[in-house]
Amino acid sequence: xxxxxSLPVIAVIGSLNADLTSYTSRIPNGGETxxxxxxxxxxxxxxxxxxxxxxxxxxxxxxxxxGSATVKxxxxxxxxxxxxxxxxxxxxxxxxxxxxxxxxDVETGVAIIIVExxxxxxxxxxxxxxxxxxxxxxxxxxxxxxxxxIILQLEVPVETTVQILRAARxxxxxVLLNPAPAVxxxxxxxxxxxxxxxxxxxxxxxxxxxxxxxxxxENLPTVGRQFHEKGVKNVIVTLGGRGVFFSVKGGENGxxxxxxxxxxxxxxxGDTFVGAYALEVVKGEFNAKSAVExxxxxxxxxxxxxxxxxxxxxxxxLGGS
Ligand code: ADP
Numbered sequence: 001x002x003x004x005x006s007l008p009v010i011a012v013i014g015s016l017n018a019d020l021t022s023y024t025s026r027i028p029n030g031g032e033t034x035x036x037x038x039x040x041x042x043x044x045x046x047x048x049x050x051x052x053x054x055x056x057x058x059x060x061x062x063x064x065x066x067g068s069a070t071v072k073x074x075x076x077x078x079x080x081x082x083x084x085x086x087x088x089x090x091x092x093x094x095x096x097x098x099x100x101x102x103x104x105d106v107e108t109g110v111a112i113i114i115v116e117x118x119x120x121x122x123x124x125x126x127x128x129x130x131x132x133x134x135x136x137x138x139x140x141x142x143x144x145x146x147x148x149x150i151i152l153q154l155e156v157p158v159e160t161t162v163q164i165l166r167a168a169r170x171x172x173x174x175v176l177l178n179p180a181p182a183v184x185x186x187x188x189x190x191x192x193x194x195x196x197x198x199x200x201x202x203x204x205x206x207x208x209x210x211x212x213x214x215x216x217x218e219n220l221p222t223v224g225r226q227f228h229e230k231g232v233k234n235v236i237v238t239l240g241g242r243g244v245f246f247s248v249k250g251g252e253n254g255x256x257x258x259x260x261x262x263x264x265x266x267x268x269x270g271d272t273f274v275g276a277y278a279l280e281v282v283k284g285e286f287n288a289k290s291a292v293e294x295x296x297x298x299x300x301x302x303x304x305x306x307x308x309x310x311x312x313x314x315x316x317x318l319g320g321s
Contacts, residue, residue, distance in 0.1 A: 007067070008282035010054050011147035013074040013139075013164055014047025015131040015155030016090075016100065017109040018082035019308050021267070027116050027123065037117060043089040044111055044308040045131070046153040046180055047075050049268050052309040053275020054151075055093040057298055061314040064094040068315075069282055072147065074099035075156070076130040082108035083130070089309060106130045109155070113267065120263035120303065126181070131156050136163035142171045148282045151274065153178045158185070165189055176281065178274050182206055190230035195281065197236045197274055220245040221253050234288060238273055238299075240266070246292045256292050259300035268308040273299040275312070 022036040043052075051073040059067025073095050077083030079102050086108065087097050109129040115122045134156045140163070150168050152161050152175060161177075162185075168175045169192055176195035179185060182202035190196070198206060200214050207226055213219045220237060224247025227235045237245040240258070247253035276298035280291035298313060305311035 007070045008149070008284075009070045009072065009145075009147040010051075010149050010151060010278055010282055011072045011074060011099075012047050012051040012054065012151045013099075013134075013156070014050070014151070014153045015045035015109055015128070016043075016048040016073075016075045016077050016083075016086045017045035017111040017126065017129075017131070017155070018042075018085065019044035019111050019113055019267075021113040021115060021307075023115045023117055023306075025117055027114060040307065041085075042307055042310060043086045044113075044268070045075075045086070045109060046155050046178065046271055047073065047131075047151075048086060048090060049271035049308055049312070050151050050153070050178070050274045050278075051090060051095045052093050053268075053272045053298075053312045054278055055090075055095045056312050056314045057272075057276050057318070058279050058315060059094050060316040062316070064092075067094060069279055070096065072096045072099055076101045076103055076106075076133050078102070078106050078108040078130045079104045080108055082110065093309070103130050103133055106133055115265055115267065115306075120266050122265070122267050126155065128155065134160050136160045139164045139167050142167045142173060146171050146173045149174050149176060149278055151176045151178070151278055153180050154183060155181070158183060162186060162189060165193070174281070176274065176278055178270070179206060180270065187230060190227060190232050193232045195234045195236070195277070196227055196232045197238065197270075197277065199238045199270055200240065203237050214239075217242075217245065217255055220255070221247060223247075224253055236277070236292060238270055240269075244273075244292050244296050246288055248288045252288065254289065256289070256296050259297060261300045261304050263303050265306045265311065266303050268311055269299045269303045271308070272302040272312050
């Protein structure tokens with residue numbers, strides 16, 4: 001088991017991408033050229049965003065040195081400007097980046113993002129770059145001291161994610177899996193998985209159900225049960241502006257409504273949700289519903305601001321409920 005320091009440790013193992021974001025009044029059609037309204041280069045990647053969310057939500061903007069959790073990022077970037085930006089930005093939020101390898105032979109991952117301003121909705125094209133150089137061989141055993149929670153996504157090779165899950169299970173380290181972007185996964189992924197956080201489009205791919213079925217909240221307990229039968233303990237389905245469904249194996253389930261906020265840019269809403277939820281997991285005395293309520297509140301704050309990591313609130317920006 002972990003030789004626990006005074007603060008709980010969250011290890012995020014996953015992707016780091018430079019986000020190249022174009023804002024537009026509407027999405028261009030195929031073959032059409034359109035002027036964007038603005039452009040921004042920023043730090044992103046689901047791994048990086050979730051590490052940033054854990055770090056920012058656990059400490060005050062005026063004091064990075066102390067917070068309620070230690071956050072470690074494990075991943076890879078290229079030896080280029082985007083890689084330097086990603087490392088600098090994570091360090092500026094208090095994330096420990098000593099687990100990020102800088103590679104000479106591959107470029108940093110890049111996400112091309114188009115945000116439609118009228119709806120706040122985004123479309124994303126990923127170029128994995130260095131993220132796909134993270135090999136399963138690096139994770140045959142987890143290194144001690146073990147973290148209190150590992151967070152995984154699917155922007156690194158699936159074989160690597162599967163191997164980390166095996167190693168974590170062997171070391172009895174809890175895992176939160178956010179299977180995004182979704183692909184069909186081997187059944188072993190779900191066996192004994194502690195926390196699964198999926199959005200609507202991901203649940204359609206993973207469950208083989210239709211988008212219409214997910215639209216109907218009456219069907220969500222069945223979705224929860226389907227994952228519980230595969231071995232997942234806590235299932236959380238984020239439903240965008242509809243809120244969040246949660247289901248605990250052998251326990252309660254329910255729907256928490258989304259906060260009513262103006263939608264500016266939904267980028268990183270899901271990642272903020274994951275970060276806030278993870279902090280509830282490691283702080284002790286875990287309550288499934290309160291964790292979802294807390295994460296729902298934090299995610300709503302993110303969509304009121306443009307950008308990915310820059311839109312995630314600090315602990316002192318969370319305010320009351
Ligand atoms: P993702 O960003 O992964 O696609 P969702 O769109 O489901 O995930 O959003 C994650 C969470 O962010 C939601 O469960 C909710 O808490 C919050 N959220 C997203 N969209 C809205 C919205 N329009 N209004 C309020 N909260 C929202």
